[in-house]
Amino acid sequence: MSAAEALAPAPPAARPRSRAWRRFRRHRLALFGAAAIVVMVIAAAAGPWLIPFDPLHIDLRHRFQPPAGGGHLFGTDQLGRDLLIRLLMAGRISLTIGFAAMTVSTAFGTVVGITAGYYGGALRIALMRFVDAVLCFPQIFLLLVLAAFIQPSIATLTLIIGATSWMEVARVVEGQVRSLRERDFILAAETLGASGRYVMFRELLPNAIGPIIVAATLTVARAILMEAYVSFLGYGIQPPMASWGNMLNNAQEYLASAPWLAIFPGAAITLAVASFNFVGDGLRDALDARLDLH
Amino acid sequence: MAQEPLLEVSHLSVTFATENGPLPAVRDVSFRLSAGETLALVGESGSGKSVASLALMRLVPPAPRVSLGGSAHFCAADGSRHDLLALAPDAMRRLRGNEISMIFQEPMTSLNPVHRIGEQIAEAIIFHQGASHRAALARAGELLEKVGIPDAHRRLSAFPHHLSGGMRQRVMIAMALACTPRVLIADEPTTALDVTVQAQILELLKELQHANGMAVVFITHNLGVVAEIADRVMVMYAGLIVEEGAMVPVMTRPRMPYTRGLLHSVPRIDPETLGSAPLTAIPGTVPDPLHLPPGCAFAPRCAHAEPACAAAPPPLEPAGEGRLVRCRRWRALAEAPA
Amino acid sequence: MTAGAPLVEVTGLRQWFRVGGGFFGRQDTVRAVEDVSFAIARGEVLGLVGESGSGKSTLGRAVVRMSVPTAGTIRFEGRDITRLGRRALRPIRPRMQFIFQDPFASLNPRMTVRQIVGAPLAIQRPELDPAARAGRVAEALQTVELSPAHLDRYPHEFSGGQRQRIGIARALIMEPRFLVADEPVSALDVSIQAQILNLLIAVRQKLGLTMLFISHDLAVVGHLCDRVAVMYLGRIVEIAPTRALFRCLRHPYSQALFSAAPVADPTLRRPRILLTGDLPSPLAPPSGCAFRSRCRHALPACATAVPPLREAAPGHAVRCIRDDVALGPPG
Ligand SMILES: Nc1ncnc2c1ncn2[C@@H]1O[C@H](COP(=O)(O)OP(=O)(O)OP(=O)(O)O)[C@@H](O)[C@H]1O
Ligand SMILES: Nc1ncnc2c1ncn2[C@@H]1O[C@H](COP(=O)(O)OP(=O)(O)O)[C@@H](O)[C@H]1O
Ligand code: SF4
Ligand code: SF4
Ligand SMILES: [Mg+2]
Ligand SMILES: [Mg+2]
Numbered sequence: 001m002s003a004a005e006a007l008a009p010a011p012p013a014a015r016p017r018s019r020a021w022r023r024f025r026r027h028r029l030a031l032f033g034a035a036a037i038v039v040m041v042i043a044a045a046a047g048p049w050l051i052p053f054d055p056l057h058i059d060l061r062h063r064f065q066p067p068a069g070g071g072h073l074f075g076t077d078q079l080g081r082d083l084l085i086r087l088l089m090a091g092r093i094s095l096t097i098g099f100a101a102m103t104v105s106t107a108f109g110t111v112v113g114i115t116a117g118y119y120g121g122a123l124r125i126a127l128m129r130f131v132d133a134v135l136c137f138p139q140i141f142l143l144l145v146l147a148a149f150i151q152p153s154i155a156t157l158t159l160i161i162g163a164t165s166w167m168e169v170a171r172v173v174e175g176q177v178r179s180l181r182e183r184d185f186i187l188a189a190e191t192l193g194a195s196g197r198y199v200m201f202r203e204l205l206p207n208a209i210g211p212i213i214v215a216a217t218l219t220v221a222r223a224i225l226m227e228a229y230v231s232f233l234g235y236g237i238q239p240p241m242a243s244w245g246n247m248l249n250n251a252q253e254y255l256a257s258a259p260w261l262a263i264f265p266g267a268a269i270t271l272a273v274a275s276f277n278f279v280g281d282g283l284r285d286a287l288d289a290r291l292d293l294h
Numbered sequence: 295m296a297q298e299p300l301l302e303v304s305h306l307s308v309t310f311a312t313e314n315g316p317l318p319a320v321r322d323v324s325f326r327l328s329a330g331e332t333l334a335l336v337g338e339s340g341s342g343k344s345v346a347s348l349a350l351m352r353l354v355p356p357a358p359r360v361s362l363g364g365s366a367h368f369c370a371a372d373g374s375r376h377d378l379l380a381l382a383p384d385a386m387r388r389l390r391g392n393e394i395s396m397i398f399q400e401p402m403t404s405l406n407p408v409h410r411i412g413e414q415i416a417e418a419i420i421f422h423q424g425a426s427h428r429a430a431l432a433r434a435g436e437l438l439e440k441v442g443i444p445d446a447h448r449r450l451s452a453f454p455h456h457l458s459g460g461m462r463q464r465v466m467i468a469m470a471l472a473c474t475p476r477v478l479i480a481d482e483p484t485t486a487l488d489v490t491v492q493a494q495i496l497e498l499l500k501e502l503q504h505a506n507g508m509a510v511v512f513i514t515h516n517l518g519v520v521a522e523i524a525d526r527v528m529v530m531y532a533g534l535i536v537e538e539g540a541m542v543p544v545m546t547r548p549r550m551p552y553t554r555g556l557l558h559s560v561p562r563i564d565p566e567t568l569g570s571a572p573l574t575a576i577p578g579t580v581p582d583p584l585h586l587p588p589g590c591a592f593a594p595r596c597a598h599a600e601p602a603c604a605a606a607p608p609p610l611e612p613a614g615e616g617r618l619v620r621c622r623r624w625r626a627l628a629e630a631p632a
Numbered sequence: 633m634t635a636g637a638p639l640v641e642v643t644g645l646r647q648w649f650r651v652g653g654g655f656f657g658r659q660d661t662v663r664a665v666e667d668v669s670f671a672i673a674r675g676e677v678l679g680l681v682g683e684s685g686s687g688k689s690t691l692g693r694a695v696v697r698m699s700v701p702t703a704g705t706i707r708f709e710g711r712d713i714t715r716l717g718r719r720a721l722r723p724i725r726p727r728m729q730f731i732f733q734d735p736f737a738s739l740n741p742r743m744t745v746r747q748i749v750g751a752p753l754a755i756q757r758p759e760l761d762p763a764a765r766a767g768r769v770a771e772a773l774q775t776v777e778l779s780p781a782h783l784d785r786y787p788h789e790f791s792g793g794q795r796q797r798i799g800i801a802r803a804l805i806m807e808p809r810f811l812v813a814d815e816p817v818s819a820l821d822v823s824i825q826a827q828i829l830n831l832l833i834a835v836r837q838k839l840g841l842t843m844l845f846i847s848h849d850l851a852v853v854g855h856l857c858d859r860v861a862v863m864y865l866g867r868i869v870e871i872a873p874t875r876a877l878f879r880c881l882r883h884p885y886s887q888a889l890f891s892a893a894p895v896a897d898p899t900l901r902r903p904r905i906l907l908t909g910d911l912p913s914p915l916a917p918p919s920g921c922a923f924r925s926r927c928r929h930a931l932p933a934c935a936t937a938v939p940p941l942r943e944a945a946p947g948h949a950v951r952c953i954r955d956d957v958a959l960g961p962p963g
Contacts, residue, residue, distance in 0.1 A: 184738035188802065191698055193718075193725035194755045202754075206742035338821045339792070444909070458910045488683040488848065490907045493892035497906060515821055518894025542898050559826035560896045561855035565878040568854050572833060575826035579791045 030282020104162030113173025210287030412450025539617025679857030
């Protein structure tokens with residue numbers, strides 16, 4: 001048999017990525033969520049340059065302008081600051097914290113999960129017990145305890161939220177790794193003399209990436225919500241800097257007279273959280289590895 | 295066998311509608327099956343053996359995901375004739391598992407893991423014969439005994455995972471035989487088993503067939519098994535029949551280059567010539583059913599191909615000894631040494 | 633080390649697994665491999681046959697130290713590797729490689745052919761520059777007759793036979809001295825099986841490989857191997873040069889295994905020795921000779937002690953107390 005003959009065309013099959021995209025596209029809500037996220041990110045990043053107001057500029061003559069009043073599309077607040085620009089600035093902070101906390105918690109959760117799943121035995125038991133223990137505390141309680149002791153800033157909030165939301169990822173990764181652990185291709189790497197680190201990060205991690213992405217997306221949603229929560233309770237981002245949470249806090253007093261002060265940040269939080277959740281659900285279906293197996 | 299065939303399949307075709315276009319899994323398959331006969335269906339993975347048999351059982355997904363063509367006339371016990379492909383789903387359900395049964399390759403996935411095996415067998419008997427639960431269970435015990443399960447009556451209450459692979463396949467056979475079917479379709483029933491257990495199962499099937507006069511369609515890719523049990527052989531390639539005929543002539547004097555290739559691929563145990571010559575492998579792999587070659591489907595792998603082969607598909611033509619061959623060069627090759 | 637010393641030498645190897653346990657479950661021991669000894673000379677191919685569950689894979693994996701043996705010793709190139717740790721094994725790994733049975737499970741689905749075949753180099757020779765690595769990968773692909781056009785494809789784009797070639801290329805890229813092939817053709821169609829067997833024979837000759845070739849198919853083993861060992865419930869019950877074995881099968885189990893294998897030639901009908909029942913549970917093997925429960929030649933004495941592996945003819949050892957049951961040349 002000659003070399004040419006074994007070269008017979010391999011059965012054509014869509015690459016996993018394009019198949020995943022096809023499945024994702026079928027998810028209307030996920031598509032909507034993805035579009036909404038893109039719009040929010042662009043708006044938060046570029047918007048402040050396009051809007052001719054300063055988010056901190058106090059203009060007491062134009063307090064409580066209703067939406068579309070006096071050139072302010074979303075109206076103004078009790079100090080006459082433009083609400084739209086504040087909303088966008090707050091969006092920057094909320095989204096930044098959301099993505100950054102997701103990065104922190106995903107990285108940490110992945111390392112914990114992959115270590116537990118790969119090494120197994122007593123190490124796995126210890127690590128997963130720790131995960132369970134952290135999960136036992138209500139996240140918001142942990143968050144408030146930590147926030148009460150630490151000077152709030154974007155960085156510390158990110159760390160605090162990250163530190164209280166990595167457990168989901170750890171669990172997902174641990175389960176995935178444990179199911180892959182005994183597969184022949186892992187054994188193959190070990191018979192090649194691969195180190196634990198090589199097996200974990202080169203062989204196992206790429207196979208767990210789907211569930212990690214899904215969990216990470218959902219974590220962004222949760223982090224945004226958490227930031228809003230903490231800031232709403234006054235432990236988070238401090239005025240005059242705007243965050244969706246502290247804008248809501250601020251709006252409480254004027255609920256009856258200036259409802260738009262609450263409606264816009266509330267809608268922003270809902271939209272952001274829902275969008276990330278929709279995308280997470282869509283990704284969950286699209287990246288379901290089982291659908292890729294023959 | 296001059297009697298009327300039990301099953302007469304003509305021009306069976308099965309096409310799946312896939313994301314990438316129509317996939318012809320079975321193309322123009324015709325054959326007859328008489329009582330007491332064993333027809334072996336062989337061919338490489340993906341050649342359409344399972345799909346053809348599932349289509350006869352009407353176990354393929356409904357239209358529009360699958361389009362079925364041709365006819366399959368079945369002669370029922372009461373003398374009536376039915377076209378299996380056109381039968382109403384209800385009527386089909388009555389035939390299935392009753393007059394036509396099927397056993398599958400993986401006995402674990404075809405048995406329900408949460409029900410006791412006695413109940414599973416009895417259920418079929420109750421559904422088709424309206425027997426009482428007690429009578430059905432007693433019959434189930436008899437069947438298990440018949441398929442050689444030791445301590446059969448006590449095993450009735452066992453769950454599938456309590457049994458070994460060979461035992462599970464025996465249970466599957468007992469279930470398939472519960473209503474003394476006239477036709478049994480066995481899709482690689484021994485592929486997952488050890489040779490020693492396979493030998494037991496083949497022996498059992500032969501005995502049962504002898505006792506009931508049932509006809510068997512036996513799907514396998516093991517040519518040794520074919521030589522062991524078949525009366526006739528049908529070789530499939532890329533959804534087509536490429537050679538069909540009585541077992542001994544086909545296995546000893548194959549005409550179609552693909553059949554020859556298959557037979558030569560198998561190592562033989564002969565202490566004198568052991569390992570002295572390389573096996574004559576068939577190069578390459580089966581064609582992708584979505585992109586079949588225009589002429590003879592086997593041409594890209596055929597050592598005897600000539601330019602004409604790739605131009606137009608060869609017809610399935612009689613080649614003596616009651617056999618059919620799909621190769622434009624079979625006459626020339628018949629004279630050449632195998 | 634003398635030139636004639638075996639490349640691999642296994643003595644009294646045992647591999648047990650604990651199963652069950654937990655809160656209320658009884659803990660049992662599966663003796664998957666029990667007191668196995670053999671040696672493989674340089675350049676020799678030893679075949680290992682037996683039913684599924686007889687311990688072939690467990691033995692093959694232990695020999696290349698994918699597991700930690702329960703007892704016994706494994707010598708590779710004269711060195712005792714039985715207790716070596718991961719780090720100490722690392723420099724030895726490239727010289728002993730493994731080919732897996734399942735061509736679908738043994739390749740990482742998220743890696744391209746280039747990455748899979750190049751992995752041994754990435755692990756063992758990270759200092760190698762990319763061009764040299766690419767050259768070695770291309771060479772390995774050529775050895776297994778795969779086109780370089782496939783380098784950037786993923787495993788799911790290949791057929792079973794092609795995947796098995798990729799697995800073989802990965803095993804060969806470090807130019808091993810010793811290869812364990814665990815049923816490398818069992819999952820393949822006959823025609824593809826022949827391609828892979830021919831390929832293995834060719835690379836064996838080209839590289840002067842020493843192999844432990846595992847299969848449940850006597851004909852396949854006979855075609856490829858110089859010597860054959862037959863396993864039953866964790867023990868070797870017969871071991872002999874291939875030709876001698878097929879000329880005269882001395883163990884009742886080897887005879888049954890041989891006679892059960894269907895032959896694709898309808899003019900050759902052999903008498904059948906039908907075994908009754910299945911392989912006994914490895915948790916509770918019969919006392920004495922483990923084959924006793926299915927052996928048609930069993931005597932009361934077979935129940936008393938495990939028969940020793942005794943040399944019945946030069947180089948032909950059998951674990952049976954009877955000397956009068958040999959089966960002549962088949963066919
Ligand atoms: N549900 C389905 N949808 C689309 N294509 C299918 C489907 N089922 C089978 N096919 C295709 O039909 C062809 C024939 O498959 P089939 O299962 O009959 O092969 P086979 O001869 O039984 O092979 P094997 O020896 O592996 O059992 C293959 O190309 C297969 O991919
Ligand atoms: N990791 C394990 N834990 C428990 N039992 C095992 C394990 N690996 C293998 N066994 C058992 O050891 C026996 C031999 O298995 P194996 O070596 O895979 O057989 P073969 O390769 O001959 O089919 C079987 O009974 C199997 O169930
Ligand atoms: S028709 Fe031509 S290509 Fe096809 S099998 Fe015959 S000789 Fe080969
Ligand atoms: S020792 Fe006894 S039981 Fe075992 S194989 Fe020999 S004759 Fe049979
Ligand atoms: Mg099939
Ligand atoms: Mg095995």
